[in-house]
Amino acid sequence: MMDNAKFWDKIAPKYAKDAIADMPAYEYTLERTISYLKADDRVLEMGCGTGSTALLLAPHVREIVGTDISPEMINIARGKASDGGTTNAEFRVANAKDSANLQDSFDVVLGHNLFHLVDRAEDIFADVYRMLPVGGYFISKTPCLADPAFGFKRHAIRAILPLMKWIGKAPAVRFLTHADLESALKFAGFTIVEAGNFPAISRYIVAKRV
Known part of the structure; x- marks a missing residue:
């Protein structure tokens, strides 16, 4: 086995x-996300990977900061930003918990394909x-691998993932449902503004602090 980073x-x-x-x-979800952004916003994307989404969003905001647990992912993201001449995107190595406790000020926080990969997403x-x-x-x-909307595949994935993780072919994964995510967000204090499945396996949620 190997750790997630x-x-x-x-x-x-x-x-x-x-x-x-x-x-x-x-x-579609990129377009929906852009519709919530303003030109003067400062945005944080947790779990930014190699920065592809952050760099597409950068022209629509004042500044975007991308974080990821993987130094190699961040190195690639920085190279993309440099090659593309993007000056308002910054990339840092940080896990989700540390990212959510940055002392910086942000107007919007993003987390794509991340919260099934971290412990205590609720925190x-x-x-x-x-x-x-x-x-x-x-x-x-x-990705909500335990949700009935995902169909029979959820059972096959649950059966094979422990072996894949053991041999280093998959990261640790939590099996969540749509209801798990939405309940946790509401418990944290958020109001859900928009939600949908794009694609069927993934729950896209826009939540707002009111």
Whole structure:
């Protein structure tokens, strides 16, 4: 077995080259996210990976900070920003818990394909709530591998993942449902503004501190 940071470091080069599995779903949720952003916003993206989404969002905001547990992912993100001449995107190595406790001021916090990979996501939601100003948005997209909407595949994945993790072919994963996520966000104090499945496995949620 290997820890999550080492796992993501190992696959970072391949991850950076892989095509997005469901481009229409990605483009739709990207468009929806942009609709909540303002030109003067300062944005945090936790679990930014190689920075692809952060760099697409950068032209729509004042500044975006991307964090990830993997130093190799962050190195690739910094290279993309430099190559593309993006000057309002910063990338830092940090896990989700530390990211949600940054002393910086942010108007919007994002977390895509992250919260099924961390322990105690509920605590992170509470930290993000405290981080945001009134009216701030928390936008997330999370694979919900335990949700009935995912169908029979959820049983097969639950059966094979422990072995995949043991041999270093998969990270540690939590099996969540749509209801798990939405209940945790509401418990943290958020009001859910928008939610949907894009694609079916992933729950896209826009939550607001009111």
